[in-house]
Amino acid sequence: MTNKDKSHLCWTIAFSVGLLFSGRAAQATLPIELEVAMEPGSSLTAPQEWTRILGKMNLSRVRLRSIRSTDQPSVTHVQVGKSTRYRVLAILSHRDELILPKKHFRMQDRRKLQTYFEQLPNETQRNASPRGRFDLTEKQFRRLFTELSQPVSFATEGKISSEVLHQLQKKLTLPVVQTPRSSVLLELSLRGELQGLSTGTALAIVLRQHGLMLQPEITRDNSMQLTLATYDSQGDAWPVGWKPEKSIRLIAPQMFEQLTLEATNITFAEVLSQLKPRLKVPIVLDHWILTQREIVPDQISVKLARRKTFLKGALNRLASQARLATEIRIDELGQPFIWVTQFGKDSPRATQ
Incomplete structure (x- = not known):
C-alpha cells in the first residue's frame, strides 16, 4: 500500500468515527469533546482500536482526523448556558500512543485513561483559577480563614491534645484527616492555655507541640480538607499566627x-x-x-x-x-x- 493510499484510509476512518459517536452524545455523562489528531506512521489497526476504546469512555463526542502542523495536546473549556464543556485535543502518535496534556496512554492503559477523563473537568477548573498560598483560590482561602477564626471557648492547659483537637473539630465544617502517627502523638498532654485564641492559631500550636503541622489540601474532587501531617520545614503549614499589618x-x-x-x-x-x-x-x-x-x-x-x-x-x-x-x-x-x-x-x- 502506498503512503497516498494509507492517508486516504485515515480520512475514511475519521469520517466513520464522526458518524459512530454522534448518536452516543445524548447518552454521555462526561461533558468532554475529544478530537484525536493522527500522526503519520501509526499502525493500520491503531485508529480502529482507539475508536473502540474511546467509545467506552462515555465522552460526549469523539472525532479522529489527520494531524496539522500546529496541533498540540490541549484542553479548553467553553460555557454553554449554565454548563461547561471541555474540548480536548489529543495526538495519536506513530507509536500508537494517545498523547493528552501532561499524560501519555497506551491501549492497555484503559482504566487509567478512564480516570483521566473523569477527573479532567475538576482538574481543569482547578488549574484555571488563580491560586495563592496552600494552592487555594482566593475564595477557598477566605472560607478557610473565616472558619479558623472562631475563638477557642474552653480551657486547654493540661488536657490531652487529642481531646482538645476533638473539641476544636466540632466547630469546623471541613474534614480533618489524621494519620496513624498523628493519632499516637496527640495522646500526650498539652502545655499552655489557648482559651480565647482563634481556632486556626490554636490548632497550629497544638500540633506543633507534637512535631505535627496543619496542611490545607484540595482533593481530586476539588473539595477542601485539613490534614495533620508530620512536621516538615519545607511543607506549607498553617502558621502559628500572622505578622500584623498594623504597627x-x-x-x-x-x-x-x-x-x-x-x-x-x-x-x-x-x-x-x-x-x-x-x-x-x-x-x-x-x-x-x-x-x-x-x-x-x-x-x-x-x-x-x-x-x-x-x-x-x-x-x-x-x-x-x-x-x-x-x-x-x-x-x-x-x-x-x-x-x-x-x-x-x-x-x-x-x-x-
Whole structure:
C-alpha cells in the first residue's frame, strides 16, 4: 500500500468515527469533546482500536482526523448556558500512543485513561483559577480563614491534645484527616492555655507541640480538607499566627510602656509569669523548639540591671539570655499574642 493510499484510509476512518459517536452524545455523562489528531506512521489497526476504546469512555463526542502542523495536546473549556464543556485535543502518535496534556496512554492503559477523563473537568477548573498560598483560590482561602477564626471557648492547659483537637473539630465544617502517627502523638498532654485564641492559631500550636503541622489540601474532587501531617520545614503549614499589618505600637501599646525594671536570682519562666499582668496579651511558648534545643525556661537564670526601659526591650534582652527570642503576632481574629521561640529554618518569622 502506498503512503497516498494509507492517508486516504485515515480520512475514511475519521469520517466513520464522526458518524459512530454522534448518536452516543445524548447518552454521555462526561461533558468532554475529544478530537484525536493522527500522526503519520501509526499502525493500520491503531485508529480502529482507539475508536473502540474511546467509545467506552462515555465522552460526549469523539472525532479522529489527520494531524496539522500546529496541533498540540490541549484542553479548553467553553460555557454553554449554565454548563461547561471541555474540548480536548489529543495526538495519536506513530507509536500508537494517545498523547493528552501532561499524560501519555497506551491501549492497555484503559482504566487509567478512564480516570483521566473523569477527573479532567475538576482538574481543569482547578488549574484555571488563580491560586495563592496552600494552592487555594482566593475564595477557598477566605472560607478557610473565616472558619479558623472562631475563638477557642474552653480551657486547654493540661488536657490531652487529642481531646482538645476533638473539641476544636466540632466547630469546623471541613474534614480533618489524621494519620496513624498523628493519632499516637496527640495522646500526650498539652502545655499552655489557648482559651480565647482563634481556632486556626490554636490548632497550629497544638500540633506543633507534637512535631505535627496543619496542611490545607484540595482533593481530586476539588473539595477542601485539613490534614495533620508530620512536621516538615519545607511543607506549607498553617502558621502559628500572622505578622500584623498594623504597627506594634497600635495593637500592643503596653509593650512600649517605659518602666524601671530589675531582675536578679530569677528564672526566665518566673520572669514571664511576673511580667504577664503588664504584658496584657497571651504568652505562647514554642514547646517543640524548646524540646529540640533542650531549653528549659524554669532552669535558666536571667538577670537585668536596674534600669528604665521599654517593656518590649526588657523582654527581648531577658529572652536572649535563655537563647530565645520573642515576636508579636496576631491570630485569625486579629488578636495579638507573644510567640517565644528560637528563630531558624524550623521556626521562621511570621508572614502576612
